[in-house]
Amino acid sequence: MLGKTNYKNRIIWILAVFFVWYMVVSSFLTLYQESLQNHLFPHPSPAMKFVLEYYALTLSSVVVFFLVCWLTKKNRFLLDVVKPTVKRRSMSKLGVGILLGFLTNFFCILCALLHGDIKLYLDFSSSQIPVMIFAFICVFIQSSSEEIWCRVFMYDRINVHYPLWVAIVVNGVVFGLLHSFNPGITALAMADLIVCGLAYSLLRWYSGSIWTCFGIHTMWNFTQNFIFGLPNSGLVSEASIYHLDAANAVSNWVYSYEFGVEGAVPAIFIDLLLAAVILYKAKKDGRLGELLESRESRGLAPAEPAGKTVKMAAADETDLDIETVTAAEDMPAADAAAEKKAPVSAAADAEQKASAGAKAEEDPLVVEFEE
Numbered sequence: 001m002l003g004k005t006n007y008k009n010r011i012i013w014i015l016a017v018f019f020v021w022y023m024v025v026s027s028f029l030t031l032y033q034e035s036l037q038n039h040l041f042p043h044p045s046p047a048m049k050f051v052l053e054y055y056a057l058t059l060s061s062v063v064v065f066f067l068v069c070w071l072t073k074k075n076r077f078l079l080d081v082v083k084p085t086v087k088r089r090s091m092s093k094l095g096v097g098i099l100l101g102f103l104t105n106f107f108c109i110l111c112a113l114l115h116g117d118i119k120l121y122l123d124f125s126s127s128q129i130p131v132m133i134f135a136f137i138c139v140f141i142q143s144s145s146e147e148i149w150c151r152v153f154m155y156d157r158i159n160v161h162y163p164l165w166v167a168i169v170v171n172g173v174v175f176g177l178l179h180s181f182n183p184g185i186t187a188l189a190m191a192d193l194i195v196c197g198l199a200y201s202l203l204r205w206y207s208g209s210i211w212t213c214f215g216i217h218t219m220w221n222f223t224q225n226f227i228f229g230l231p232n233s234g235l236v237s238e239a240s241i242y243h244l245d246a247a248n249a250v251s252n253w254v255y256s257y258e259f260g261v262e263g264a265v266p267a268i269f270i271d272l273l274l275a276a277v278i279l280y281k282a283k284k285d286g287r288l289g290e291l292l293e294s295r296e297s298r299g300l301a302p303a304e305p306a307g308k309t310v311k312m313a314a315a316d317e318t319d320l321d322i323e324t325v326t327a328a329e330d331m332p333a334a335d336a337a338a339e340k341k342a343p344v345s346a347a348a349d350a351e352q353k354a355s356a357g358a359k360a361e362e363d364p365l366v367v368e369f370e371e
Contacts, residue, residue, distance in 0.1 A: 094212070109224065115252075115254045117255035165292065185263075230261060
C-alpha cells in the first residue's frame with residue numbers, strides 16, 4: 001500500500017522532473033555541445049555530420065543525469081544502479097543485450113527481405129572503418145541516454161513507492177511518446193515503441209542490470225542504421241555497410257518506407273515475444289510476485305535527506321510522528337532517574353519492615369491483620 005507519501009514521490013512529480021531535466025535542460029546544453037563539436041569538427045563529411053548531429057549530441061542528457069543524481073541526495077542511489085560491477089556481471093550482460101539487439105532487429109529485416117519489400121546492396125570500404133567505430137560509440141551514448149532516463153530514473157524512482165508493474169507500464173507509454181515527433185511516425189510505429197518500452201523494462205527487471213538494456217538498445221539502432229542502412233525511427237544514416245535500394249522499397253505491414261522496420265508488425269511481434277519469454281521464465285523461477293512489490297516493501301527504499309521531519313506510512317497507515325520520536329529519545333533520561341531513586345526506595349522499604357517487626361513483638365494481632 002502506498003499510504004501517505006511526500007508529493008515528490010508521486011508519479012506526476014517524477015514525470016515532471018523527468019521532462020524538465022531530460023527534455024528542457026538537456027536541450028539547452030545541447031546548444032553548447034553543438035558549438036563545441038563545430039569547433040572540433042569544422043568540416044565533417046556527410047556521414048560524420050549525421051553521427052554528430054543525431055547521436056553524439058545526446059551526450060548532454062547523460063551529463064545532466066549524473067549531475068541530477070550527484071546534486072540531489074534522493075537520487076544518488078541511481079548512481080549505484082548504473083555503476084558497472086564484476087559482481088553483477090555488467091559486461092557479460094551488456095554482451096547478452098548486444099546479441100539480443102542484433103537478433104531481434106535482424107529478424108525484422110529478414111522478414112522484409114523475404115517478403116520482397118526491400119532490396120539491399122553491399123557498398124563498404126576499409127576507409128569507413130574509423131567512422132563506423134565512432135558511430136558505434138555515439139550510438140551507445142544515444143541509446144544509453146534514453147535508457148538511463150527511462151529505465152533508471154523513471155523506472156527506479158517510481159518503483160520506490162509503487163509496485164514494479166506500475167513503473168514498467170508508465171515506462172512503456174512514456175518511451176513511446178518520446179518518439180512522437182520523429183520523422184514518419186505512424187500509429188503502428190507508436191504501438192511498437194510502447195511495446196518495445198514494456199519489453200525492455202521487463203528485461204531490465206529480469207536481468208537485474210541496466211547494462212542489458214544498454215546493449216539491446218544500442219545494437220538494435222546500430223544494426224538497422226549502420227549495418228543495413230535502414231531508417232532508425234525515421235532517420236537514415238549516410239554511412240552503412242549495406243545500403244537500401246530506396247527506389248524499390250515497398251511500404252506495408254512488414255516494412256514502413258518512412259519509419260523502417262520499427263513501424264511494422266514483425267517488430268511488434270518480436271518485442272511481444274521477448275516480453276512473453278521473460279514473463280514465462282520469471283514464472284518458472286517463481287519471480288512473478290516481484291512485479292507487485294516496491295522498493296519500499298522490500299526494504300530497499302533510499303534514505304530520506306537528513307534534517308527533515310518525514311511522516312512514514314506503515315501498512316496500517318499509522319504515522320510515526322515527532323512526538324513518538326521525542327518520547328523515545330527521553331527514555332534513557334527516565335531510566336537514569338529511576339536508577340537514582342532505586343537506593344532511596346530500598347532503604348525506605350527496609351526501614352518499614354523493621355518497624356513492622358517491632359510492632360509484631362508488642363501485638364501479634366496487628367501483624368496478622370497487616371499481612
